[in-house]
Amino acid sequence: MSKSLEEVNQSVATQNKTSTFRKILAFFGPAYLIxxxxxxxxxxxxxxxGGSQFGYALLWVLLMSNMMALLLQSLSARLGIVTQRDLAQASRETYSPFINYILYFLAEIAIAACDLAEVLGMAIGINxxxxxxxxxxxxxxxLDTFLLLFLINKGIRKMEAFIIALVAIIGISFIFEMIFAQPEMGKVVQGLIPSMPNSAALYIAIGIIGATVMPHNLYLHSSLVQTRKFDRSVAGIKQALKYNLIDSTIALNLAFFVNAAILILAAATFYKNGMFEVAEIQDAHQFLAPILGTKWAPILFAVALIAAGQSSTITGTLAGQIVMEGYLNLRIQPWVRRIITRLIAIVPAVIVISIFGESVTGKLLILSQVxxxxxxxxxxxPLIHFVSDKSKMKGFHISTLTQIGSWIVATIIxxxxxxxxxxxxxxxLETAENPIVLWLTVVPMAFGFLILLLYIVFKPFITKTKLEFQNHSPHNLDLQFSDIARYNTKRIAxxxxxxxxxxxxxxxAFELGGIEAKYTLIHVVETVGAMVYGKNIEDHETLIDEKLLAEYKEMLSEKGFKVKTKLGFGKPYKVIPAIINKGGFDVLVMGTHGHTGFKDLLFGxxxxxxxxxxxxxxFIVKI
Known part of the structure; x- marks a missing residue:
């Protein structure tokens, strides 16, 4: 199993920090992307x-949603830190291929829906x-398609800094909005006390909770925490868990502030002035200037909306990469992945807006949330099951109390x-002209998903299977060696x-050179650290690769072959020629993995x- 987000995995050192503040700072970042x-x-x-219809009454729903999100994100971070697997990888190694394909399909649909909301939001802001x-x-x-590729090539810290800057823009914008709106602080505090004005408020509350906890964030967080390199001892893992919890608490409270500010802004402007039907983002923007008496209110509102859309689409695409690589063990070039994700969101948006007009954007946003x-x-x-498993979590499984709390939260959500x-x-069904089509398509599909959901819930309780992770090791390979020898005096790479x-x-290679040839196994470390520091890098990935090469050498030497190893650092298409041209080899053997034409474009x-x-x-071997 390859590393999650391999190009930035363990690329941020957290060790040898001189103070507690520096240690905490080294772990800060992933939760802001979340x-x-x-x-x-x-x-x-x-x-x-919620704010325009019910004033400040539903603020407590936002607070409750934020607490639920904090619990779930802490579970996601725990999975990544302890097991060094993201949620998609853990699912792939636990469930059958059939179940995994369905889970992958659902995750991709969710990411596309999320990207649709982000595309629309950013487009509305630009508009x-x-x-x-x-x-x-x-x-x-x-046009922002290549921004993620540019940022990730600069390293995960640069990406985190960019996202934090966008979050800061959103936060500062709403601080000024609060100053302009002058909300009634007594009613704000009162809104934090649970209450439910009527059934319509319940529907809005469900929408708020449904829109708050994002499924792609659970995949993303379990991967991003693995960008930190830390001591893998018990004490080191405990420290990582502690600092990531602090990171999540601060970051998600900032998100709560932004969501609360939007609701408070709607309450202090529209609800206060009897405008109870404002629900569209465009309407809210239009009414801000005349109500608050300043042109800066709608401008800051639009700027914050663009920043929210841009930052969200970057993290959404990262989540897409994690889901694809984790569930399918399939890696394509990031720019191709980004274009695919964006087109899946843009094409439906363009078609629907072209046919039905701009007024349909609100319905599209609601559909994406559904x-x-x-x-x-x-x-x-699956996340709760994984972090509750004692063998999988190596003693860092969640406590019984946390399990109960997690299942309560899961049940509610x-x-x-x-x-x-x-x-x-x-x-x-009530509004459709031909409901039979829905009965034959949507309804059976919904029942199928419900059955799958129940299966995932109860199977681990009924069948206590041992959930073992596959190890990234050559001993997992079934290498069978050929005795055919055609040439006996070759130096083969x-x-x-x-x-x-x-x-x-x-x-x-053995068919070419036989038992008398001299073989050199070449592997190139492609991590960000390897590209920057070259052979001076001492990250976890390099140590693993050195060990695996040594195991290959030992395995092949025992069979009588003369084997050396060579570890390179950086881009393979640059490093391999340098090794070959200096090594005096007679022939190079490498695989193409069967990629031709369009597959070359996808996989590189x-x-x-x-x-x-x-x-x-x-000598090119078609795999």
Whole structure:
């Protein structure tokens, strides 16, 4: 199993810090990337609707949602820190392929729905700020496609700094909005006391909770905490858990402030002036200036909306990469992944807006939240099972009290979301011109998902299977060696990547050189640290790769082959030619993994870039 977000995995050192503050600071960052998912444009509509219809009465719902989110995100961080697996990887190694494909499909739909909300939010912000037609603004959002690639190439700390800057823009904007709006602080405090004015308020409350906890954030957090390199001792893991909890608490409280500020702004402006029906983001923007008497209120509102959309779409695409790599063990180039995710969101938005006009954006946002609601249970429930498992968590499993609390939270969230989905389906059936189509498609699908949800909930309780993680080790490979020898005086180089493909490449090399040839196994470390520090890097990935090469050498030497190893650092298409041209080799054997044409575009290819830089024959093995 490859590392989660391998290009930045364990790229931030947390050891040898001189003070407690520096240690805490080294762990700070992942939760801020998570927090933007809790203040994305999908949350704005429910916050505005809640504030305009019921004033400050539903502030307590936001507070409760934030506490639920903090608990779930802490579980996600615990999974990543202790097991060094993200949620998608843990699911892949636990459930059957059939179940995993369904879970992957649902996760991808949820990420696409989330990206739809972020695209719409950012486009609405651009439309409001620069008076650009909404459909053009949607297309403009494609331009940020390469921003994630640029940021991640600069390192995870640079990305975290960028996201924190956007969060700061959102926070500062709403501080000024609060100054302009002058909310009644007594009523704000009163709104933190649980109450439910009527059934309509309950529906809005469900929407707020449904929009708050994002399923993709659970995948993302379990991966981002692995960007920190720390002592893997019991004390080191405890320290990492402690500092990440502090990080999550601060970041999610900032998200609570933003959501509360949006609701308070709606209450202090629209509810106070009897404008109870304001629920659209565009309407809220339009009414701010005349009500508050300043042109800066709508400008700051639009700027914050753009910042929320931009930051959320970056983290959403990262989550997409994690889900694809984790569930399918499939890695494609980040820019291709980004374009695919963005197009899945943009194409439906452009089509719907073109046909039905700009007034439909509010319904699209609501639809995206319903889709997210449908998927949420399939992320929360496996997470609770995983962090409760004693063998999997190596003694760092959650306590019985925390388990009870987690299941209560999961029950509340899943029940409310099931109700939300049920209400939407009933509404579609009542208003549809041809409800039979829905009965034959949507209803059976909903029942199927419900059965799958129940299966995931109860299976671990009924069948106590031992959940073992697969180890990234050559001993997992079934290497069978050929005795055929065609040439006996060769110096043969073989590239290896510690996957099952190595067996094919190594056997092909043995067929060329036989028992008398001299073989050199070449592996290139591609981590961010390796690219920056080269052979001076001493990160976890390098140590693992050195060990695996040594195990390969020992394994092959025992069979009578003459084997050396060579570890390179950086981009393979640059490093491998340098090793080959200095090594005096007769032939290089490497695999293409069967990539041709469009697959080369998706997966990238070292072969094409390398073949023109070496002066010896290249033996390409199709894996």
């Amino acid at each position: 927090s933007v998912g809790y203040m994305d444009p999908g949350n704005w509509a429910t916050d505005i609707a 409001l700020l620069f008076d650009i037609p909404l459909i053009d603004a949607v297309i403009i959002t494609v 889709i997210l609601s449908l998927q949420l249970g399939f992320a929360i429930i 899943v029940s409310l979301n099931v109700k939300l989905v049920y209400n939407e389906i009933v509404g579609w 073989i590239t290896v990547d510690f996957t099952s493909a190595d067996a094919v490449a190594i056997n092909s 290819t070292t072969v094409d870039k390398l073949r023109h830089q070496i002066s010896i024959p290249l």
